[in-house]
Amino acid sequence: xxxxxxxxxxxxxxxxxxxxxxxxxxxxxxxxxxxxxxxxxxxxxxxxxxxxxxxxxxxxxxxxxxxxxxxxxxxxxxxxxxxxxxxxxxxxxxxxxxxxxxxxxxxxxxxxxxxxxxxxxxxxxxxxxxxxxxxxxxxxxxxxxxxxxxxxxxxxxxxxxxxxxxxxxxxxxxxxxxxxxxxxxxxxxxxxxxxxxxx
Amino acid sequence: xxxxxxxxxxxxxxxxxxxxxxxxxxxxxxxxxxxxxxxxxxxxxxxxxxxxxxxxxxxxxxxxxxxxxxxxxxxxxxxxxxxxxxxxxxxxxxxxxxxxxxxxxxxxxxxxxxxxxxxxxxxxxxxxxxxxxxxxxxxxxxxxxxxxxxxxxxxxxxxxxxxxxxxxxxxxxxxxxxxxxxxxxxxxxxxxxxxxxxx
Numbered sequence: 001x002x003x004x005x006x007x008x009x010x011x012x013x014x015x016x017x018x019x020x021x022x023x024x025x026x027x028x029x030x031x032x033x034x035x036x037x038x039x040x041x042x043x044x045x046x047x048x049x050x051x052x053x054x055x056x057x058x059x060x061x062x063x064x065x066x067x068x069x070x071x072x073x074x075x076x077x078x079x080x081x082x083x084x085x086x087x088x089x090x091x092x093x094x095x096x097x098x099x100x101x102x103x104x105x106x107x108x109x110x111x112x113x114x115x116x117x118x119x120x121x122x123x124x125x126x127x128x129x130x131x132x133x134x135x136x137x138x139x140x141x142x143x144x145x146x147x148x149x150x151x152x153x154x155x156x157x158x159x160x161x162x163x164x165x166x167x168x169x170x171x172x173x174x175x176x177x178x179x180x181x182x183x184x185x186x187x188x189x190x191x192x193x194x195x196x197x198x199x
Numbered sequence: 200x201x202x203x204x205x206x207x208x209x210x211x212x213x214x215x216x217x218x219x220x221x222x223x224x225x226x227x228x229x230x231x232x233x234x235x236x237x238x239x240x241x242x243x244x245x246x247x248x249x250x251x252x253x254x255x256x257x258x259x260x261x262x263x264x265x266x267x268x269x270x271x272x273x274x275x276x277x278x279x280x281x282x283x284x285x286x287x288x289x290x291x292x293x294x295x296x297x298x299x300x301x302x303x304x305x306x307x308x309x310x311x312x313x314x315x316x317x318x319x320x321x322x323x324x325x326x327x328x329x330x331x332x333x334x335x336x337x338x339x340x341x342x343x344x345x346x347x348x349x350x351x352x353x354x355x356x357x358x359x360x361x362x363x364x365x366x367x368x369x370x371x372x373x374x375x376x377x378x379x380x381x382x383x384x385x386x387x388x389x390x391x392x393x394x395x396x397x398x
Contacts, residue, residue, distance in 0.1 A: 002290075004263055005251045009244040015237065017229055023217060029287045030216055031245055032252040032261050038214065043245035045208040046230055050238045052204045053231040062231050064203055088228040091201075 002028065058129070060105035060122060062087040070103050077101040079136040083126070083155065085109055085143065093141060101137070104129065109147035110154055121151065123158075130162050140168040201227065257328070259304035259321060261286040269302050276300040278335040282325070282354065284308055284342065292340060300336070303328065308346035309353055320350065322357075329361050339367040 002010050006028055013024040031039045055061070056068035063069070070076065070090070080101025084090055090103050106121040118124075129135070140155060142148040156166050172190045173182055182190070201209050205227055212223040230238045254260070255267035262268070269275065269289070279300025283289055289302050305320040317323075328334070339354060341347040355365050371389045372381055381389070 003268075005244070005248050006263070009248040012237075012241045012244045015241070016226055018222060018225070025290065026217070026287060027215055028248065029261065029285070029290070032248050033286065036249055038211075039249045040246060042211045042214070043242040043249070045204070045211045046242040046245075047239060049204050049208040049227065049231050050235055050242070062228065064205070069202075086228070087232065088225060091224065091228070 006032070055105075055107070059103050060107055060125075061090055061103060075100075078133060080139070081130070081133075081135045081137070082139040082141050084141045085148075089141060099139065101139075106142075106151070109142065109145070110151040111147045112150070116147075118154070126155075127158070127162075130159060135163055137165040138163050138167070140166065142168070144169075144171050205231070254304075254306070258302050259306055259324075260289055260302060274299075277332060279338070280329070280332075280334045280336070281338040281340050283340045284347075288340060298338065300338075305341075305350070308341065308344070309350040310346045311349070315346075317353070325354075326357070326361075329358060334362055336364040337362050337366070339365065341367070343368075343370050 002025070009031070010021075010024045010028045013019050013027050014021060019027070031042070052064045053062045054066065056063045056066055056071060058067045058071040061068045061070065065072075077100050080099070081104055082090075082093060082099050082101055083104045083106060084093065085106050085108070087105055090105065093099055093103075104122075104126055106126075108116050108120050110116055110118070110121060130138075138155075138159060140152050142151055152168055156168075159166055170193070171186075172193055173179065173186060179187065201224070208230070209223045209227045212218050212226050213220060218226070230241070251263045252261045253265065255262045255265055255270060257266045257270040260267045260269065264271075276299050279298070280303055281289075281292060281298050281300055282303045282305060283292065284305050284307070286304055289304065292298055292302075303321075303325055305325075307315050307319045309315055309317070309320060329337075337354075337358060339351050341350055351367055355367075358365055369392070370385075371392055372378060372385060378386065
């Protein structure tokens with residue numbers, strides 16, 4: 001439908017997560033229709049953020065300062081480490097206010113079939129950190145997907161002699177979810193992990 | 200949650216239509232996580248599109264060439280004119296393949312309370328075009344909102360002596376819609392405009 005520069009913009013916008021063909025078309029038109037100053041400001045702030053953010057040398061989180069604000073926070077528990085896949089996951093867990101320790105971002109999950117091994121998830125850096133900082137508790141906050149399960153088993157096996165407590169996020173039917181629409185593996189797991197209702 | 204440059208990017212992304220706080224946060228993280236070349240390409244293509252697109256001097260559509268590809272298309276019916284509010288509307292109507300004439304983009308709808316009058320919808324330019332090009336048919340493809348209705352009545356009143364056929368898009372219950380969830384004005388209109396079922 002579009003051609004030239006506008007088609008190029010539409011294509012680029014479509015490469016973003018959650019932006020389908022219709023949204024990309026609407027956004028492209030919106031960007032060239034809105035006040036020029038404001039749309040150029042959007043472009044500039046993308047450029048500036050991309051150029052300013054890098055992985056924290058301690059925990060791999062994307063940050064403008066190095067080390068990041070989590071690694072340098074004196075009030076956080078530095079014996080507890082939450083292991084996540086992405087920077088976004090850190091912010092989602094922060095939203096819960098349930099974890100007060102430090103973080104470690106794997107950036108990827110193990111996937112032998114795709115050639116993603118221990119080096120790609122910064123495993124030796126993690127081991128070094130766990131030893132140097134004498135970590136006592138690890139929370140594996142990884143997706144219960146094939147890659148997540150592989151990574152959870154790998155990390156638990158290799159860290160169990162170093163860390164007294166290694167846990168993973170609870171699995172089951174999500175709040176607001178529906179048994180009717182749950183997959184069989186989810187239901188099997190939910191039955192196996194059923195727990196006593198407190199009175 | 201975010202601070203500094205990333206918070207600024209999040210805020211700027213939130214100013215786009217359909218981008219809520221959660222999507223803005225996810226997109227911001229995604230933009231600084233993806234391959235640097237690709238995210239800078241997105242920023243550049245916004246800048247380039249914004250700097251390249253302007254309103255067509257003939258019909259007001261946003262275009263990189265002037266006059267636009269619709270105004271200069273020899274195969275299009277230059278006696279039929281579809282009047283729309285925005286450039287996006289032109290592309291939505293083009294998707295239907297139901298209209299083969301030319302377009303005129305008002306850029307706004309009349310809204311006396313907000314001080315938006317005939318000058319803001321390029322009314323004198325429209326009248327001039329209708330006269331110069333001897334337009335025989337006008338399709339008013341405007342939203343059936345308060346502002347759209349005001350604009351439809353205004354344009355129909357002022358153009359009726361110049362143009363033999365002036366129509367507006369059909370109003371009623373949308374395909375896939377539900378009587379139960381239709382507003383009273385929609386139902387009143389659907390009853391008034393009911394039509395014989397062909398056998």
